[in-house]
Amino acid sequence: MGPFVRREVVERTLMSRDVAPSIDETTIRAFLSGPFPGIVAAVTLVEGSRAAAEDSVAEALARAWERAEHGEQIESLPAWVTRVALNLSKSRLRRMRAEAKARDRAGATTYPAPPPEDRLDVERALATLPRRQRQATVLRYYLGFDIAEIAVALGVFEGTIKTTLHRARHAMAAALGEEE
Numbered sequence: 001m002g003p004f005v006r007r008e009v010v011e012r013t014l015m016s017r018d019v020a021p022s023i024d025e026t027t028i029r030a031f032l033s034g035p036f037p038g039i040v041a042a043v044t045l046v047e048g049s050r051a052a053a054e055d056s057v058a059e060a061l062a063r064a065w066e067r068a069e070h071g072e073q074i075e076s077l078p079a080w081v082t083r084v085a086l087n088l089s090k091s092r093l094r095r096m097r098a099e100a101k102a103r104d105r106a107g108a109t110t111y112p113a114p115p116p117e118d119r120l121d122v123e124r125a126l127a128t129l130p131r132r133q134r135q136a137t138v139l140r141y142y143l144g145f146d147i148a149e150i151a152v153a154l155g156v157f158e159g160t161i162k163t164t165l166h167r168a169r170h171a172m173a174a175a176l177g178e179e180e
Contacts, residue, residue, distance in 0.1 A: 023064060023068035023074065023077065027077065028061075028065065031061070031077055031078070031081075035077075035078040035081075036061075038142075038143055039057050039078065039081060039082050039085065039143065040053050040054050040057045041053075041142070042082070042138045042139060042142050042143050043056055043057055043082075043085050043086060043089055045123070045126065045134070045138045045142060046086060046089060046131070046134050046135050046138050047089045047092075048127070052089060052092060053085070053089065055088075056084075056085040056086075056088040056089045056092070057081060057085045059084075059085070059088055060080075060081040060082075060083075060084035060085040060088060061081050064077060064081055064084070076149070076152065079145075079149050079152045079153045082139065082143075082145075082153045083152065083154065083155060086135055086153070086154070090131070121176060122172075122176070124175070125171075125172050125175035125176050126138070126172070128171070128175050129168055129171055129172070132154070132164055133164050133165075133167060133168035133171065134168070135154060136150055136154065136161055136164045136165050136168060137165065137168045137169075137172070139153055139154075140165055147161050147162060147165075
């Protein structure tokens with residue numbers, strides 16, 4: 001299976017109906033061949049699962065298309081899709097935690113899978129960050145979003161993003177055993 005298995009499915013689904021003027025076939029094709037793979041990779045870093053990230057980004061793109069079809073204007077498709085995909089992954093995480101608690105109450109025992117040995121130190125350090133810091137770090141340093149774009153994607157003020165990135169840099173430096 002290639003890294004963009006779901007791309008064709010998303011493209012076929014979105015192109016099978018008439019599209020609203022703000023998100024047309026050209027816009028979707030440009031998104032799928034442009035920002036889509038990077039956003040999937042970024043959400044994978046935050047989520048920890050490529051399959052879950054692909055699902056979140058594809059669902060977010062479908063929601064964007066649906067909203068545009070109903071007349072809603074989306075100024076920045078990549079920022080909007082990123083924000084929705086991150087929210088979907090957060091909801092998935094909450095659901096998984098609730099299910100784990102329910103299993104624990106029912107007496108089911110689960111054992112976490114051992115971490116892969118080939119994981120990079122940076123990925124390990126990134127995984128130790130609180131979710132908001134991890135999201136901001138991935139958007140800034142992996143996708144190259146500026147402060148304003150990150151603020152839009154995460155739905156917070158720019159000052160909050162600056163503080164979050166500052167704290168994340170310090171935490172990453174400490175986790176990697178380096179001075180900032």
